[in-house]
Amino acid sequence: xxxxxxxxxxxxxxxxxxxxxxxxxxxxxxxxxxxxxxxxxxxxxxxxxxxxxxxxxxxxxxxxxxxxxxxxxxxxxxxxxxxxxxxxxxxxxxxxxxxxxxxxxxxxxxxxxxxxxxxxxxxxxxxxxxxxxxxxxxxxxxxxxxxxxxxxxxxxxxxxxxxxxxxxxxxxxxxxxxxxxxxxxxxxxxxxxxxxxxxxxxxxxxxxxxxxxxxxxxxxxxxxxxxxxxxxxxxxxxxxxxxxxxxxxxxxxxxxxxxxxxxxxxxxxxxxxxxxxxxxxxxxxxxxxxxxxxxxxxxxxxxxxxxxxxxxxxxxxxxxxxx
Amino acid sequence: xxxxxxxxxxxxxxxxxxxxxxxxxxxxxxxxxxxxxxxxxxxxxxxxxxxxxxxxxxxxxxxxxxxxxxxxxxxxxxxxxxxxxxxxxxxxxxxxxxxxxxxxxxxxxxxxxxxxxxxxxxxxxxxxxxxxxxxxxxxxxxxxxxxxxxxxxxxxxxxxxxxxxxxxxxxxxxxxxxxxxxxxxxxxxxxxxxxxxxxxxxxxxxxxxxxxxxxxxxxxxxxxxxxxxxxxxxxxxxxxxxxxxxxxxxxxxxxxxxxxxxxxxxxxxxxxxxxxxxxxxxxxxxxxxxxxxxxxxxx
Numbered sequence: 001x002x003x004x005x006x007x008x009x010x011x012x013x014x015x016x017x018x019x020x021x022x023x024x025x026x027x028x029x030x031x032x033x034x035x036x037x038x039x040x041x042x043x044x045x046x047x048x049x050x051x052x053x054x055x056x057x058x059x060x061x062x063x064x065x066x067x068x069x070x071x072x073x074x075x076x077x078x079x080x081x082x083x084x085x086x087x088x089x090x091x092x093x094x095x096x097x098x099x100x101x102x103x104x105x106x107x108x109x110x111x112x113x114x115x116x117x118x119x120x121x122x123x124x125x126x127x128x129x130x131x132x133x134x135x136x137x138x139x140x141x142x143x144x145x146x147x148x149x150x151x152x153x154x155x156x157x158x159x160x161x162x163x164x165x166x167x168x169x170x171x172x173x174x175x176x177x178x179x180x181x182x183x184x185x186x187x188x189x190x191x192x193x194x195x196x197x198x199x200x201x202x203x204x205x206x207x208x209x210x211x212x213x214x215x216x217x218x219x220x221x222x223x224x225x226x227x228x229x230x231x232x233x234x235x236x237x238x239x240x241x242x243x244x245x246x247x248x249x250x251x252x253x254x255x256x257x258x259x260x261x262x263x264x265x266x267x268x269x270x271x272x273x274x275x276x277x278x279x280x281x282x283x284x285x286x287x288x289x290x291x292x293x294x295x296x297x298x299x300x301x302x303x304x305x306x307x308x309x310x311x312x313x314x315x316x317x318x319x320x321x322x323x
Numbered sequence: 324x325x326x327x328x329x330x331x332x333x334x335x336x337x338x339x340x341x342x343x344x345x346x347x348x349x350x351x352x353x354x355x356x357x358x359x360x361x362x363x364x365x366x367x368x369x370x371x372x373x374x375x376x377x378x379x380x381x382x383x384x385x386x387x388x389x390x391x392x393x394x395x396x397x398x399x400x401x402x403x404x405x406x407x408x409x410x411x412x413x414x415x416x417x418x419x420x421x422x423x424x425x426x427x428x429x430x431x432x433x434x435x436x437x438x439x440x441x442x443x444x445x446x447x448x449x450x451x452x453x454x455x456x457x458x459x460x461x462x463x464x465x466x467x468x469x470x471x472x473x474x475x476x477x478x479x480x481x482x483x484x485x486x487x488x489x490x491x492x493x494x495x496x497x498x499x500x501x502x503x504x505x506x507x508x509x510x511x512x513x514x515x516x517x518x519x520x521x522x523x524x525x526x527x528x529x530x531x532x533x534x535x536x537x538x539x540x541x542x543x544x545x546x547x548x549x550x551x552x553x554x555x556x557x558x559x560x561x562x563x564x565x566x567x568x569x570x571x572x573x574x575x576x577x578x579x580x581x582x583x584x585x586x587x588x589x590x591x592x593x594x595x596x597x598x599x600x601x602x603x604x605x606x607x608x609x610x611x612x613x614x615x616x617x618x619x620x621x622x
Contacts, residue, residue, distance in 0.1 A: 024452060042423075043423045043426065043427055044423075044427065046419065046420065046423050046497045047420070047423055047424060047427055048435055049419055050437065050497070051433065051436045051437070053494065054436050054437055054439055054440060054494070054497075054498070055436060055439070056455075056462070056474075057451045057452055057454075057455050057462075057494075058439060058451065060451070060454060060455055060462045061451045061454065064454055075461050076460050079353075079460075079462075079465070118347075119347045119351070122344040122345070122347065122348075123345050123347070123348040125344060126341035126342075126344035126345050127345075128339070130337070130340065130341035132338070132341045132342065135341070138345065138349075141352070143353075145356060146606075147355075147551065147601070148360075149551060149554070149555030149576075149599075149600070149603060150555070151555050151576045151579060151596060151599070152359075152360070152363065152578065152596050152597075152599075152600055153355070153356075153359045153360075153363075154580065154583070155363055155366070155583050155589055155592060155593055155596070156358070156359035156360070156362040156363040156366070156593075157355065157359050158353070158375055159362070159373070159589075160354070160358060160359060160362070178367050189355075190355055190444075192347070192351055192355075193347065193348050193351040193352070193355070198348060217337070222335060222336045223336065223337060223340035224335060224340070224356055227344070241557045243482070247371065248442050251444065251445070252442075252444035252445060254444065254445055254446050254558055255557075255558050255561075255580070259584060270444075271444045271445075271447075274444075274447065274450070275446045275562065278562075285456070290450070291450075291454065294446075294447045294451060295452055297444060297446070297447055298443050298444065298447045301442050301443070301444070302442060302443070304440065305438065306435055309434065309435065309438065312438075313434070313502055313506075316499065316506070317501060
């Protein structure tokens, strides 16, 4: 996958909306008007039907979260709760270790986001704004590395952390202890760099004008100063985009966290927490509480996304049109 | 000034700066990319249960997988069915939605609604759908009963479990692909459509002869990422069915995970992971070959 270097067109492409239909004037002949109505019905029929399918499972979860155990146990179960049991949401915090789960989620996701932003911005700046030996090689590697699926890394990465020298009681050969497995590092370190993030930040850094950097050099700015004081402020929207993508991805991550925290329940995040309730999900008395817990795990990301969605969409399309 | 001011300014010249800026990424690439790949390649030629040292057994793992492990072959077949299902349904559906979405009003509203599944964590997605599908009083079967259809026990019946898993996976990724396609559609110059219309081309003709060829880079990207995700992503199936009933939804990636962390057959699991990687490479190359024809130079 080779990619061209200009990134600027993408954002415009997203902003531009096709301005066809809908304003064709009101004096159309009758058959044409009928046809227009058919198109309109088809268009919003499909969008509306899809929207219902998107929302229905969420609505089902919220309605379920408001039932009493008796309503769930009835045969057939009562679908609409007579009195909405809002305290099920309170119980998700009092009866389950929800606070600890959310705290872990915030710590891990926050740390990964900050570290990835730093490594991606630095590397992206180097790859976009310097000419040096090996640059094209590194760039090509960054693109190819994205194709390798994560399942390939689960087994070796687990044992790399397990045999990490001088950590968790290990000697210099990595023997004798548990390595990094019992610490937050196990959840953060394997995601300190994302190849996609490096690539995305490089695209954003391409938009920083060289003249600006050269002018600052003449004024005596250090190379790191160029990055910190000139490039970084200019790519702030790009940082928000990447930060949001990383936050959502890692808040929702479950396979790796589950694998690592099996022996360390105190590190469990909210997604792993609700996954571990699995066996209890089948007990119908608890289902309302479980559904409330699911809603709690989902809500922070949805709120964040709805506030910042224009950045998210830009990140998505940037990876595709130029990837 | 923060972090790097620890490095003496003399060392950070225009020549050395890019290398220093790349140090974290290169170190990471070594420890968390190259080393894992090399380690699991080595492990794939050994027998290892993590308790005693790995024992070199040559190609025996690969041989076992292909000749003495019918379940492995079944999971490969399941992976194929699953991938064809989610790509065959999901990609055309998201293209259709993108077509109507990019010509509609209230785009912010539609975008928010269609984005909900893709920002929801997979455990929640799995359980939300489990409640919709699982028991006879799940909301889907209640709705089907309204129009007089007795719905199956979606997740407990080997003949419908795969359909259910494909459905949920498509639901989860529909919005993402729709947004990608609508960005691609937005990049097409509208004057091309106008010109064709003036020349008297029908809308169907315009779609096949103008829109679709110009959309090819986006189609290629969505297809390749969808196929890779479908082959390698097993979290949803883990939550929804754990591969059951009777392995009817057991895909290779999930099988590998169980082989490694439940059965502790780490050598064989590494071999299986490499087999799946080769499959992914071959399929991606094939797609590039087929879709590249006709001058998608961007890729």
